Amino acid sequence: MDHLTLAENLPSNHPTVKFGKIGVLLINLGTPDATDPASIRRYLAEFLTDHRVIERSRWLWYPILYGIVLNTRPRKVGKAYETIWNKEKDESYLRTFTHSQALQLTKRLSDLPTVQVEWAMRYGQPSIRSKIEELQKSGCERILLYPLYPQYAAATTATVNDESFRALIDLRWQPAIRTVPRYHDDLVYIDAVAHSIESHFATLDWEPEILLTSYHGIPASYFAKGDPYHCQCHKTTRLLRERLGWSKDRIMVTFQSRFGPEEWLQPYTDKTVEKLAQEGTKRIAVINPGFVSDCLETLEEIAVEAKETFLHSGGERFTHVPCLNDGADGMKVIEHIVRNELAGWV
Structure with a gap:
């Protein structure tokens, strides 16, 4: 029975129920x-x-x-x-970019009229729970959850999924759910990041000697327990190097944003930046392939703090390659992933 026939056969006192739509929920860390x-x-x-x-x-x-x-x-x-606050909108840039990504994705999926795009934050507002409820009430019988993390980690992708399924507990009529898996080695993603590096380097009047691919760290104990994050970060960087046609000594993996006294994944970005400068490297670039959007960890920790460390330690030139954000390359990746994961639903 199709939706039109179903609606025609509802009893007169039946509550209004919307149905027939598919939701896509973009979810970032929070702000x-x-x-x-x-x-x-x-x-x-x-x-x-x-x-x-x-x-x-x-x-x-x-x-x-x-x-x-x-x-x-x-x-x-x-x-x-x-x-690094977006003074014009009085919000963090992570919120600005995530909202923009949802708006642009809606336009890019205009050929799929049953698809409705929303965005949420794991921590802060708008909450995952509120958006799942909103999508369900608007008629979304199926929802694709998109944790905005190319590399999987329990502390990122898994906690988004945890919170999403906790929200379903309170729904009498639960939508069917799909979750976007890791896409650290997806060639559209790799090509987009590589192109962003090439485009950024083309704006410089100098050539970086080395590029650091700086990923958010996790405690080493999490990796020892079986978290695949470390391996996926290294694979992303290897694929980037191959796509760029670079030698192994021109690009390296580092990890940033450690917290507390526990050992985290190494090498640490801040220590590496300092060491490179002290050992004679004069020109470096840093990119954050694990971040879909620029945020505190990229705009302040890398573009400001890491730059200061490098220059104060003897370096001469430093540049930060922006995240894909809501640019054409970044939106191409998001659209590609969403269309792949919607297969069979649309």
Whole structure:
């Protein structure tokens, strides 16, 4: 029975029910609503109480989190956000880019009238729960969840899926769900990142001696437990090198954004930048292939802090290659992944 026939045969007192649509939900990490300490504290509390992010016992971690971290870090993190805040829209650039990606994807999928695109954040607003409920109420009987992470990690892709399925628990009429898998070695993605490197280098009046592909780190213990993230980051970089036709000594993998005293994946980006400068490398570039959109970790930690470290340690030229963001290359990747994963639904 098709949807039109079904609607015609509903009893007169039946509640209005919308159906027949397919939802696509783009989901990024998250962002505070503002840069003031209260907003940052609220955001960090949600982020750092996620057991996928911090796997320590809550009995050991929560006293540190609520007694020290959430009382000392919000002001520092807020000041960092202020340096890269989108003043025009009064929001973080991560929110700006993710919203734009959803709007542009809607236009790119205009040939699929039953598809409805929305966006959400794992931490902060708009929440995954609110958007799944919104899509379901608007008639989406099927939803494609798209965690915006090319490389899989339990602390990124898995926690997005966890939160999404938690939201389904409270729905009487659950939509069918698909989740986008890792695409760290997808050739459309690799070509887009490689093209962004070539295009950025073409704007320089100097040639970087080495390119660092800096990925967000995870504790080494997570890798030892079986997380495939480390291997997928290395494969992405290898495929980029092959696509660019470069020698092995011109590109290398590093990991950034470590937190706390535990050992994280190495080599560390900040230590590598410092070491390269001290050993005589004068010109470097850094790119973040694991980030779909520029954010605090790229705009402040790399473009500002890593640059300062390199120059203060003896380097002369530093450049940060922007993320794909909502540019043509980035949108080509997102559209490609979505169309692939919608196969059989549309």
